[in-house]
Amino acid sequence: MVKNTRLPGPCTLCGGDRGRRVHGSWHCAVCGWRYGDVPDPDLPLPRIDVVYYLRFDRRVKIGTSMRPRQRLASIRHDELLAFELGGRAVEQQRHRQFAQLREGGEWFTFSRELEAHVSGLRAAGEPWQLHARWLSEALRA
Incomplete structure (x- = not known):
């Protein structure tokens, strides 16, 4: 069982503060975004209907x-x-x-x-x- 722990800082995508280690890096427990990655500000966000x-x-x-x-x-x-x-x-x-x-x-x-x-x-x-x-x-x- 994977235990969610506090991230070093908030997720840059959703603001979540809980995470888990996956293959040596932190991932947000809420959205799965890899901690430390930042979406490219020059690109539009994908359309989610x-x-x-x-x-x-x-x-x-x-x-x-x-x-x-x-x-x-x-x-x-x-x-x-x-x-x-x-x-x-x-x-x-x-x-x-x-x-x-x-x-x-x-x-x-x-x-x-x-x-x-x-x-x-x-x-x-x-x-x-x-x-x-x-x-x-x-x-x-």
Whole structure:
């Protein structure tokens, strides 16, 4: 079993402070980025499309964004429930899957069925940690 330990400093990609040794070097426990590496500031970050699930009262907005921090800042919500890797096609698939729960636009009643789906996504990790991991994987590719 690999033990996560405090990194010498924050991860330059996600800001995480826990890490583990992999092949002699430190890697962030949150996103997997190798400690000390810095993304090239002259290159744009890779595009990471996510489907987001936002709760506001007993409703959930299912939307998509390639810039989730900006997008979520512009939407009134109580809680970010989950991220799912994918773009417009995945979003439309979820809209069809939960069509019977649609209240209007991209808003759906937060039913047991939708809650179960979100719980399954949450089992993979906290949304922003998943996003950091996906970004790290895309940068390494």
